[in-house]
Each structure stands twice: as C-alpha cells, then as structure tokens.
Amino acid sequence: MRTFTILMILLSLTMAPTAAEAREGEVPMEEVTRRLLSEGMQSGQAMALLTELCAQAPHRLAGTPGGRSAEALGRAWMERFGFQEIRQEPFPVRHWERGPVERVELSAVGGSVPLATCALGGSVGTPAGGLSAPVIEVQGLGEISERADEVKGRIVFFNRPMDPTQVSTFHAYGGAADQRVHGASVAAKHGAVGVLVRSMTMKEDDTPHTGIMIYRDDAPKVPAAALGLRSADLLSKALTDHPDLQVTLELSAAEHPPVEAVNTLGQINGAERPDEVVLLGCHLDAWDKGCGAHDDGAGCAQVVEALRLLGALGLPLRRTVRVVLYMDEETGGIGGKAYARADARKSESHVYAIESDRGGFVPLGFTVNAEEPIVDRLRRRTLASLEILGIRFMERGGGGADIGPLKALGCTNVGLVPDSQRYFDVHHSDNDVLEAVHPRELQLGAVAMAALAYALANEPCGSASPEMR
Amino acid sequence: MRTFTILMILLSLTMAPTAAEAREGEVPMEEVTRRLLSEGMQSGQAMALLTELCAQAPHRLAGTPGGRSAEALGRAWMERFGFQEIRQEPFPVRHWERGPVERVELSAVGGSVPLATCALGGSVGTPAGGLSAPVIEVQGLGEISERADEVKGRIVFFNRPMDPTQVSTFHAYGGAADQRVHGASVAAKHGAVGVLVRSMTMKEDDTPHTGIMIYRDDAPKVPAAALGLRSADLLSKALTDHPDLQVTLELSAAEHPPVEAVNTLGQINGAERPDEVVLLGCHLDAWDKGCGAHDDGAGCAQVVEALRLLGALGLPLRRTVRVVLYMDEETGGIGGKAYARADARKSESHVYAIESDRGGFVPLGFTVNAEEPIVDRLRRRTLASLEILGIRFMERGGGGADIGPLKALGCTNVGLVPDSQRYFDVHHSDNDVLEAVHPRELQLGAVAMAALAYALANEPCGSASPEMR
Numbered sequence: 001m002r003t004f005t006i007l008m009i010l011l012s013l014t015m016a017p018t019a020a021e022a023r024e025g026e027v028p029m030e031e032v033t034r035r036l037l038s039e040g041m042q043s044g045q046a047m048a049l050l051t052e053l054c055a056q057a058p059h060r061l062a063g064t065p066g067g068r069s070a071e072a073l074g075r076a077w078m079e080r081f082g083f084q085e086i087r088q089e090p091f092p093v094r095h096w097e098r099g100p101v102e103r104v105e106l107s108a109v110g111g112s113v114p115l116a117t118c119a120l121g122g123s124v125g126t127p128a129g130g131l132s133a134p135v136i137e138v139q140g141l142g143e144i145s146e147r148a149d150e151v152k153g154r155i156v157f158f159n160r161p162m163d164p165t166q167v168s169t170f171h172a173y174g175g176a177a178d179q180r181v182h183g184a185s186v187a188a189k190h191g192a193v194g195v196l197v198r199s200m201t202m203k204e205d206d207t208p209h210t211g212i213m214i215y216r217d218d219a220p221k222v223p224a225a226a227l228g229l230r231s232a233d234l235l236s237k238a239l240t241d242h243p244d245l246q247v248t249l250e251l252s253a254a255e256h257p258p259v260e261a262v263n264t265l266g267q268i269n270g271a272e273r274p275d276e277v278v279l280l281g282c283h284l285d286a287w288d289k290g291c292g293a294h295d296d297g298a299g300c301a302q303v304v305e306a307l308r309l310l311g312a313l314g315l316p317l318r319r320t321v322r323v324v325l326y327m328d329e330e331t332g333g334i335g336g337k338a339y340a341r342a343d344a345r346k347s348e349s350h351v352y353a354i355e356s357d358r359g360g361f362v363p364l365g366f367t368v369n370a371e372e373p374i375v376d377r378l379r380r381r382t383l384a385s386l387e388i389l390g391i392r393f394m395e396r397g398g399g400g401a402d403i404g405p406l407k408a409l410g411c412t413n414v415g416l417v418p419d420s421q422r423y424f425d426v427h428h429s430d431n432d433v434l435e436a437v438h439p440r441e442l443q444l445g446a447v448a449m450a451a452l453a454y455a456l457a458n459e460p461c462g463s464a465s466p467e468m469r
Numbered sequence: 470m471r472t473f474t475i476l477m478i479l480l481s482l483t484m485a486p487t488a489a490e491a492r493e494g495e496v497p498m499e500e501v502t503r504r505l506l507s508e509g510m511q512s513g514q515a516m517a518l519l520t521e522l523c524a525q526a527p528h529r530l531a532g533t534p535g536g537r538s539a540e541a542l543g544r545a546w547m548e549r550f551g552f553q554e555i556r557q558e559p560f561p562v563r564h565w566e567r568g569p570v571e572r573v574e575l576s577a578v579g580g581s582v583p584l585a586t587c588a589l590g591g592s593v594g595t596p597a598g599g600l601s602a603p604v605i606e607v608q609g610l611g612e613i614s615e616r617a618d619e620v621k622g623r624i625v626f627f628n629r630p631m632d633p634t635q636v637s638t639f640h641a642y643g644g645a646a647d648q649r650v651h652g653a654s655v656a657a658k659h660g661a662v663g664v665l666v667r668s669m670t671m672k673e674d675d676t677p678h679t680g681i682m683i684y685r686d687d688a689p690k691v692p693a694a695a696l697g698l699r700s701a702d703l704l705s706k707a708l709t710d711h712p713d714l715q716v717t718l719e720l721s722a723a724e725h726p727p728v729e730a731v732n733t734l735g736q737i738n739g740a741e742r743p744d745e746v747v748l749l750g751c752h753l754d755a756w757d758k759g760c761g762a763h764d765d766g767a768g769c770a771q772v773v774e775a776l777r778l779l780g781a782l783g784l785p786l787r788r789t790v791r792v793v794l795y796m797d798e799e800t801g802g803i804g805g806k807a808y809a810r811a812d813a814r815k816s817e818s819h820v821y822a823i824e825s826d827r828g829g830f831v832p833l834g835f836t837v838n839a840e841e842p843i844v845d846r847l848r849r850r851t852l853a854s855l856e857i858l859g860i861r862f863m864e865r866g867g868g869g870a871d872i873g874p875l876k877a878l879g880c881t882n883v884g885l886v887p888d889s890q891r892y893f894d895v896h897h898s899d900n901d902v903l904e905a906v907h908p909r910e911l912q913l914g915a916v917a918m919a920a921l922a923y924a925l926a927n928e929p930c931g932s933a934s935p936e937m938r
Contacts, residue, residue: 041633041634042633042634164511164909202909362888362890389636392833419888421913441891
C-alpha cells in the first residue's frame with residue numbers, strides 16, 4: 001500500500017500540467033481549459049451552428065446542390081467569426097445521387113410486401129421497373145465462394161448483424177461493414193444479379209442505413225441496397241419458410257460526371273510560427289439521409305466553435321490553428337487526399353491534426369495515431385487539464401479519415417472520442433437528425449478540442465518531434 | 470521519460486488483476502467480466518424488466534396503489550429468476566399524493582395565461598379555487614431575508630438556474646436544489662403565501678420537474694410548485710414589465726396518513742460466508758411523472774439483471790450477493806433507513822453495497838464512499854477488468870441515498886456513475902419515459918455492477934477491512 005502511494009505521488013508529479021513552462025503572456029492549460037468551459041457552456045454556438053447546417057443543407061453529398069450550399073455556409077461561418085486566411089481549395093470529386101426511386105418488394109401470394117430500403121452509396125441503378133430474382137441469404141463474404149452454385153442468377157442477402165458484445169460500437173461496425181462495402185462485387189463475381197445488406201445498426205427499428213460500397217474491377221457492377229432491421233428479419237424468416245420466393249429491387253441511383261467541390265479553410269495565425277499548423281478537421285459532406293447531424297455536422301459545428309472560442313478568449317497561439325471543413329469523406333475520402341496534396345501544403349508544416357468524426361455525443365477521450373512515447377507525452381501534457389471536462393483518456397488509436405493523408409506529411413493525428421453507444425442508431429440514416437444531438441454533449445466536445453488545440457499550438461517548439469526529446 | 474516508463478511498469482504490476490489469488494473453482498475477474506459481457510449483451514433482460522415496470526407501475530410513489538404494484542412486480546422478478554431468501558420487509562411510510570389539480574395562471578389584461586406547473590413533492594394544497602397574490606422573483610434563499618418587506622403576502626418565485634458550466638450535471642443540480650427543498654419554509658417565515666420554483670433542469674422545454682420539498686417546524690406550511698423553464702422565463706419577463714401582476718396557484722396535493730410499504734429482498738447465498746452481504750441497491754418508488762424510467766426504474770432493472778447474470782453463469786460466490794429494491798427514496802429516504810435498522814440486519818454483516826440511482830445512461834465509473842486507501846485497493850483489484858466494459862475510473866465519492874444508512878454499520882458504499890449530461894432533462898418529470906433509456910447503455914450498467922459484485926463477493930476474507938492490510 002505504501003509503495004503504491006509513493007508511486008502515485010511520483011507519478012502525479014511527472015504528470016503535472018505545464019504551468020511552469022508557460023512563458024510571458026501565455027496562460028497555463030488548466031486555466032485556459034476552465035475559461036473555455038465557462039465561455040463555451042454559457043455562450044456556446046455549437047448547437048446553433050449545427051441547427052443552421054441542418055436547416056440550410058440537410059442533404060449535402062459532395063457535388064450536389066446541397067453540398068454547394070454547405071460549402072457556402074461553412075465559408076460564411078468563418079467570415080462571421082473573423083477567422084483569418086479564409087479560402088476554399090477546389091478539387092474534382094465524384095458525383096453520385098440516389099435519385100427518386102428505391103424499392104424492394106417481396107413477392108407474396110396475393111400481392112407484394114414492401115421492405116424498408118435505400119440504395120447503398122455508389123451503387124448503380126437497376127433497369128426501370130426493377131429486377132426480380134430469387135434470394136440467397138448469407139452471413140458473410142466467405143460464404144459466397146462456398147455456395148457459388150446458389151449465388152448465380154440470384155440476389156444475395158448479406159444478413160450478418162453487428163456483434164452486440166463489442167462495447168465499442170465502432171468495433172461492431174468494423175466487424176460487419178465488409179458486407180456493405182464489398183458484398184456486391186464478391187457476389188457479382190459468382191453471378192449474383194443484385195445485393196441486399198442488413199443495415200449497419202443495432203437499433204431495432206426499420207430505418208435503412210446507407211453508406212459507401214465499392215465496385216472491384218474484376219466483377220460486373222450490380223445494384224446494392226440496405227434493408228432496415230425489421231425488414232431484414234422479415235425477409236430472413238420469409239426465406240426460411242419459402243426458399244424460392246422472389247424479390248424485386250429497383251433503384252434509380254446513378255454516378256454522374258465528376259464535378260468540383262471545395263475544402264473550406266480558415267484559421268487564427270500563429271504568432272511565432274505561422275507556418276506550423278495545428279489542424280481541426282471534420283467533413284462537411286453527409287449522406288442524403290436525415291441531415292447528417294452526427295455524421296459529421298456535429299464535427300463541423302465543433303471545430304468551428306473550437307476556433308471561435310480560442311479567438312473569443314483572445315488566447316495567445318504560437319502556431320497557427322486552422323479549421324478545415326473537408327468536402328467528401330463519405331464517397332471516397334477525396335477531400336482529405338486533395339487537401340494533403342494541394343500545392344499550398346508545400347510551404348506549411350502540419351504538426352498536429354485533431355478530427356471530430358465519431359458523432360456529437362459526450363466526449364470521453366482522445367486517440368492518437370502515433371507510437372506510445374508520443375501518446376505518453378501528450379497524455380502527460382494535457383490529460384490532467386482535460387479531465388476538468390470529463391475527458392478520461394488519451395491513448396493510441398485512429399485520428400480520422402479526413403486527416404489520415406496528413407500522416408504521410410509527418411503530422412501527428414488525433415481523434416476526439418465521444419461515447420459510441422447511440423452512434424449507429426442514427427449513422428447514415430433518416431435517424432441522424434438534429435433532435436438526436438444533445439446541446440451540452442456537442443458543446444463539451446468543442447471545448448475539449450479547443451483546449452487540446454491550445455496546448456498543441458503552444459507546445460514548446462521542438463517537442464513535437466519525438467526524436468528531439 | 471525513462472523514469473515515467475519504469476513507474477508505469479511498476480504501477481501496472483501492482484494493479485494487476487487478481488488471477489493469481491483465484492482459488493480452485495473460482496474464476497479470475499477479467500474472465501468473469503468477459504463472460505458477463507457476452508451473456509449480458511446477447512441475452513440481457515434489463516430493458517425488458519424496465520419495460521415491464523413502466524407498463525405495470527408507471528407512477529409508484531411509496532404508499533400509493535402504483536407503489537404496491539411495483540412491490541409485487543419486484544417480488545415476481547425475483548421468483549422468476551430463482552433468487553434465494555426472497556422476502557419483503559414492511560415499514561411505515563409517509564403517503565403524499567398530488568391529486569388532480571395543479572394550476573398556475575398569470576393574470577393578464579383580457580384573460581389569464583396558464584403556466585406549466587406541478588406540485589413539489591410534499592407540498593400542502595391550496596384552498597379550492599387557488600390563492601392569488603403578487604409575485605416576487607428571487608435568485609436564492611439568501612435574498613429572502615434581505616427583501617423581507619417585499620416577501621410578505623406574496624408568492625416567492627425562486628428562479629436561479631442550474632449552472633451550465635458544471636460538467637457534472639449533479640453538481641449543477643446540487644447548486645440549485647436548495648430553492649426547491651427549502652424555499653417554501655424560508656419564504657413563509659417572512660410571510661410568503663406560496664412558492665414557485667424554476668424546474669431543476671437545463672433542457673429548454675416547458676416540462677415541470679417535481680421533487681421533494683421539506684417544511685421546517687418554524688414556519689407556516691405554504692404550497693409550493695415547480696414551473697417549466699419556458700414558463701419560468703415567461704413569468705420572469707412578465708414581472709419585469711409588470712411588477713405588480715398577480716398569479717393564481719391552485720394545488721390539490723395532500724399528505725395522507727402513513728401507510729405500510731416494503732423493501733423487497735432476494736439474493737444468491739454465499740457459499741463460504743453467507744452472512745456477509747454484498748448488496749446491490751436501487752429504489753423502486755418514483756415520482757408520479759413520466760414512469761421514472763431513469764429515476765430509478767433503470768437502477769432496479771440493473772440490480773435485478775446483475776444478480777440474474779451472476780446466477781445464470783453459475784459463478785461461485787463466497788459472500789452473499791443480495792438485491793434490495795428499496796421502497797421510498799423520493800419522499801424522505803425512509804426505505805433505506807428502515808432496511809438498515811431492521812432486526813434481520815443484526816445477524817448479518819454488510820461488507821459492500823453498490824447502488825445505481827443516477828440514471829441508466831452509459832456507465833463511466835464507480836465512486837466509493839470511503840477513505841482513499843480503500844478506494845485505491847478497490848481500484849487496483851477491479852478497474853483493469855472493468856475497463857473491458859468502458860469503465861474508466863473508480864474514485865472517492867458518494868454511494869447512494871438508499872445505501873447511505875449502511876455506512877454506520879461498517880459497510881463500504883459504492884455508486885455506479887453513468888454519464889450525467891441527459892439526466893436532468895428527464896429527472897422527476899414527464900420526460901422520464903422508457904424511450905429516454907438506451908437498451909445498451911442500461912445493460913452495460915447491469916454488467917458492470919455484476920462484475921464488481923462478483924469481485925467484491927470473492928475478495929479474500931479479511932481484505933475488506935483496511936486495517937488488516
């Protein structure tokens with residue numbers, strides 16, 4: 001017991017906040033965190049921003065009119081709050097739209113039964129009037145080659161649920177999403193004419209969840225749609241009773257010629273090292289279901305609010321803190337790649353990037369996409385202050401899809417980790433609406449990002465590189 | 470860096486789980502936690518239990534017909550799951566009911582404006598037809614004596630909001646609830662004829678939130694009611710414009726003669742030390758608003774489910790693990806006191822008690838009502854395993870109101886700590902319904918309680934007493 005106590009004391013000393021390092025005119029992180037909390041929870045703007053986004057651009061896939069509205073709104077936010085160096089960087093982006101028709105019907109004696117469905121993102125359409133075929137239910141990609149004879153000429157129904165025993169619903173999602181992403185090509189290679197996929201959710205309703213699917217070059221492109229969970233269960237039961245029943249699938253989805261989209265940038269210039277950037281990222285595009293309130297409207301509201309807070313408090317920043325509203329994460333992560341390879345990056349050094357793209361739920365921690373010594377350093381420098389906000393951990397893990405390409409430029413990527421239990425209830429579906437977002441939870445995430453950005457923007461120069469320690 | 474690493478390694482050794490201590494037939498806590506997680510998240514019953522409770526006894530204040538229905542259901546659950554030594558311990562309890570009338574109206578030119586209101590728990594009623602008086606708005610109890618002249622003959626309107634800058638909403642609640650609990654007597658002592666209190670919530674709707682108020686002996690009993698937030702804001706604005714306006718308050722609330730209620734007990738007998746008890750507690754009574762889904766239906770579903778899980782997995786338990794469904798926490802904590810002083814306690818030793826009464830949201834940690842060395846010991850023995858469930862901390866703090874009286878019997882009290890951001894949106898109001906509870910969040914709390922109860926029931930004998938270490 002005594003040994004443990006001494007260890008705890010020693011440990012707490014090594015983990016002490018960096019007040020001693022604060023230079024003239026600089027404010028210790030703990031004090032900054034308390035100021036951000038006070039300002040943010042009394043006069044926070046995150047929920048108001050998200051409300052605007054959901055009202056003005058509820059459907060905002062890259063390349064669509066809604067996408068362009070969102071880009072304009074993002075720029076307007078930055079101008080409203082007096083961000084510096086506001087600009088929009090254009091790049092070509094794919095342009096997919098689902099169109100007006102998405103229909104799945106079960107042929108039954110005396111009529112047909114409609115199932116709750118929506119096209120998967122990137123799917124081709126069907127002929128007008130749809131295609132009808134018998135259905136084979138499988139639990140995963142591996143079954144396709146084993147049952148190749150049965151697949152030919154049929155619609156393949158991927159019905160493996162997310163694993164409820166995963167505490168992190170992202171792990172459960174990761175364990176099921178291969179069916180959605182690759183199911184169509186794997187099935188088509190063996191002669192399937194279409195694909196239905198159980199929605200990636202554990203919420204027991206009948207709302208279908210879309211999301212990207214990818215065609216491989218070695219298989220025909222067949223249409224692919226999601227089923228709501230109740231519809232998936234109904235189809236499964238119907239197939240048990242009547243293995244030969246027919247399903248009709250009709251989709252008007254189509255890929256259009258590429259168009260131009262923009263990433264929207266704004267910042268507060270660093271006072272000492274303006275070319276060293278601490279980036280706050282999110283993606284402004286969203287699937288055309290609900291209003292993308294959590295995915296990733298929440299992230300956009302948070303990063304804009306985080307920079308607004310830093311500016312409103314007039315906090316000194318050695319490095320530049322930049323917000324990037326990426327356009328296109330959902331249909332291929334094109335925005336993140338375009339940002340990283342833009343010419344403007346050549347004269348800049350991205351030291352850290354922090355992304356919010358896991359929903360606007362109560363923030364619990366941060367994950368750092370780096371080796372443990374770097375994670376350790378950040379933990380010791382920041383976690384004691386972040387605990388004021390209820391942030392309990394900083395550990396190794398992913399940063400985010402949009403900032404991913406910055407890693408090749410030497411950037412240390414960090415992801416905000418909110419609670420995940422409710423995220424896949426809404427993700428990519430008509431459930432992802434403003435009412436599913438809690439104002440305080442959203443705002444706390446913005447405050448946490450601002451506090452961490454402050455610490456990283458003021459980290460003593462040189463310490464960002466682990467080899468210099 | 471190097472010193473830190475060595476410290477971390479040493480620390481992790483002292484925190485290692487207790488596999489080495491496991492005796493024959495016993496299962497290490499980490500393995501038990503994984504089994505509980507697997508069983509709990511696949512076949513969990515917590516949400517089904519809560520659904521039953523909300524359907525059969527939505528309003529269940531102690532002493533009311535709903536309260537008796539809840540007591541019967543609690544017993545039925547225990548019989549259904551084969552708990553041992555099922556019994557109900559009777560005690561006298563106060564019996565308050567709000568009756569059919571609760572009305573607040575603002576007199577205005579050309580008519581009156583109704584405000585959203587409900588009686589505070591324990592309030593007396595008004596004369597039939599209500600009482601009308603001018604209103605004085607104050608921000609806290611301290612203002613009353615300063616403005617005694619203005620208080621006399623008026624209705625006092627306590628309008629201090631919960632502090633939004635508190636990350637824990639329980640702290641924000643604690644900072645505002647004195648107005649609700651003591652406002653009536655403090656105001657009546659200076660001649661107030663009634664009291665209105667801004668609801669203890671930060672949700673910007675107009676749902677009034679009830680909760681206990683207490684009359685002191687040195688002041689007349691005046692009626693007291695809560696206002697929804699929008700109504701409170703409306704009244705405040707109206708008073709600014711028209712300081713002399715009248716409000717009519719009518720309540721049919723009344724205290725009835727005391728009746729009998731019961732605490733409901735069931736357990737799995739300890740194999741080695743059956744008289745040493747690890748108690749899992751909650752309160753079965755709830756305010757007559759919504760269905761008390763979070764407060765504290767969630768806790769009741771969790772503790773019953775936790776013991777069901779321990780039984781279903783057939784885990785060896787040295788000590789007895791007992792569920793107690795306390796009846797009456799809300800109107801005075803009478804159930805907790807009655808349990809602690811019951812004759813049956815004399816032949817038992819309560820070693821640990823774990824309560825769930827902070828809502829059924831995602832579980833984040835546990836607080837232990839003990840000195841730091843004891844908290845340390847529990848942390849080292851259990852936290853590494855609990856982290857599998859997303860439990861991130863075990864620290865000093867409250868256990869719970871129902872188990873509070875056990876502390877005097879030498880019991881170490883522990884409280885489950887779920888996320889608090891949404892709790893006071895629903896607490897004591899018509900918002901506290903089943904739909905506000907997330908099945909996975911609820912179930913994870915039950916699993917966490919089961920895992921901790923397992924560890925505490927099997928803690929090597931003697932180690933429960935800190936002085937023996």
